[in-house]
Structure formats: structure tokens, C-alpha cells
Amino acid sequence: MISTEITAADINWPCKLDDEFKQKLLSIAIPVKGLPNTEASINNPYFRGVYYIHTGLSYLCITSLDFKPLNCAVFGAQSWLGALFMYNHPEIPLHLGEIESGEILFFPKKKIQLLCNETDQTHRWLFHIASFNSPKFFQIKKIPLYKKDIRIIYYLLELAAQSTQIKGVHPKINITQQQLSDLSGIARPSVNRVLKELEQENLITSSRGSINLNDLNGLSGRLEDVNLVFNDPSRILLLNNAK
Incomplete structure (x- = not known):
């Protein structure tokens, strides 16, 4: 568990959101200290969802079926990730890891889906996270060339x-x-x-x-x-x- 409580005011939100919705998001967030050290961790249904890197330095890799890293994107403090791979690409093997350990909030897919039924702000939140992440993943597909x-x-x-x-x-x-x-x-x-x-x-x-x-x-x-x-x-x- 993280040592201090992360409040809505501490977070770098990806877009304008109502305070009430921010509190709903925080109510489903799971504090993480140290990511699971398993290649398939993010492919486990429990770990599929959105992550907020509050502090530290992390990376998300698209891997081969035997978990060999193919394309890796780096995410620093105050970064959001996971929205691109939560729905449309469940078959893509992923590995989420840390370079510098820090404080992370995890928003589970199943609970995000429930929020999608409650308010359109959920879709706005996911859209802006995906919009921020997309250029990174487009770029890293070119780098191996x-x-x-x-x-x-x-x-x-x-x-x-x-x-x-x-x-x-x-x-x-x-x-x-x-x-x-x-x-x-x-x-x-x-x-x-x-x-x-x-x-x-x-x-x-x-x-x-x-x-x-x-x-x-x-x-x-x-x-x-x-x-x-x-x-x-x-x-x-x-x-x-x-x-």
C-alpha cells in the first residue's frame, strides 16, 4: 500500500472532469506499491484497466507470445496509461514494469465499465488518456527500424x-x-x-x-x-x- 493518501488535488487529470466524478474514480482506485513481477500480470483480467503513475518511472511493453519485449513506451510521474488496451485489444500480450519504483493507482476494468454506464465523463476520461498515449505507441513502432x-x-x-x-x-x-x-x-x-x-x-x-x-x-x-x-x-x- 502507498504510504500517503493521494487526493484529487494531487492528480494531474487528463482533461476537465467534475469533482464528483473524480471522487468516484478515486473510490474505485487501488493503491499499488511495486508492480507485480510477472510477465503476464497485465493480461490477468484483474490487472487489466487504467494506471496512474503518481511517482516513479514505468514502462508498458507490447510483447511476443513468449513475452519477449517488442515495443516499449516509457511513462514518467503524473502519466496515465492502459486505456488503449483495455477494450479492443485483449489478445495483445502486455508487460507493465517499473524502472524507478513509485506510487501508482490502478483503476480496474470491471469497475470502469460500471462507471461508463453511469456517466459519459468516463468515456471522456478514457478518450483523453488514449489520445495522450497513442503518439508514444506510434513512435515506438518506428524505432526498431x-x-x-x-x-x-x-x-x-x-x-x-x-x-x-x-x-x-x-x-x-x-x-x-x-x-x-x-x-x-x-x-x-x-x-x-x-x-x-x-x-x-x-x-x-x-x-x-x-x-x-x-x-x-x-x-x-x-x-x-x-x-x-x-x-x-x-x-x-x-x-x-x-x-
Whole structure:
């Protein structure tokens, strides 16, 4: 269970909703501390639904039938996910995991369906979550088409864009090589090789369990020929730094 109660005022809602409806949503929410460590957890009917990442850093992967990650999207604090896969695609194997543990609210599918019968605001809420998530999943379907170094750089920048960073300080990502391997779909030895190459170019500094991005402009420049029309982590980082 989470250590503190999350109130409606604490949540970054995806659209304008009545206070009464917000309270109804919170009444069905299940606090989660640490996601289930099973490949098929989100395919269990109990875990199918909507998630709100209040704090921490999580990812949602579309997997093969043997749960090998195919396409992974990263979600930082105050993100919503799950609406895209709740109804129309129950057959798609999914894996929901954490990179940095945090506080999560889970809204079960069955209880959301009951709310759909009560108020149209439920559909508005789901629509805006799906609208936010769609560009991420369109983009990650393109990333595997590129070389390994490009794929890893994309995920490093996306992780930095979705993490809480200190302005004026080089972004630091707390992630293992195995986690980066799972996200990118690249074997761990190849991940290690690419990271060493980036380190030799002074673009990053890698240590056990963390990676510092020393040169955002240099890393972003490596993606200049990549089609990032749906989701450009470099642009998000620039916007975050400008705030």
C-alpha cells in the first residue's frame, strides 16, 4: 500500500472532469506499491484497466507470445496509461514494469465499465488518456527500424524526458543495462557495447545502475535523421529545461 493518501488535488487529470466524478474514480482506485513481477500480470483480467503513475518511472511493453519485449513506451510521474488496451485489444500480450519504483493507482476494468454506464465523463476520461498515449505507441513502432545505437539513444533521451531532472544539471537515469536491454529490445552485450562507444565520445558516463547524459545536444544530433513526428524526446527535454 502507498504510504500517503493521494487526493484529487494531487492528480494531474487528463482533461476537465467534475469533482464528483473524480471522487468516484478515486473510490474505485487501488493503491499499488511495486508492480507485480510477472510477465503476464497485465493480461490477468484483474490487472487489466487504467494506471496512474503518481511517482516513479514505468514502462508498458507490447510483447511476443513468449513475452519477449517488442515495443516499449516509457511513462514518467503524473502519466496515465492502459486505456488503449483495455477494450479492443485483449489478445495483445502486455508487460507493465517499473524502472524507478513509485506510487501508482490502478483503476480496474470491471469497475470502469460500471462507471461508463453511469456517466459519459468516463468515456471522456478514457478518450483523453488514449489520445495522450497513442503518439508514444506510434513512435515506438518506428524505432526498431533503426540501428542499435539510434534505438538506445532514443530510449536514453526518452527516459530523461520522462524523469524528474534538476535544471542546469546533466540528466541522470537510474537504470540497469538489463532494463535498457528490455526497453530497446537489444541484447545486453550489444547494449554494453553501444554504451561504451557513447562513453568514448563523451556523450554519456555510465556506472553501475545509472547513466549520466553529458551532452544532450550531441545525443540529439545523432537522431536528426530519425522520424520523430509522433514523439520527440529531445524537444520535450528542451521544453522542460526552458521552464
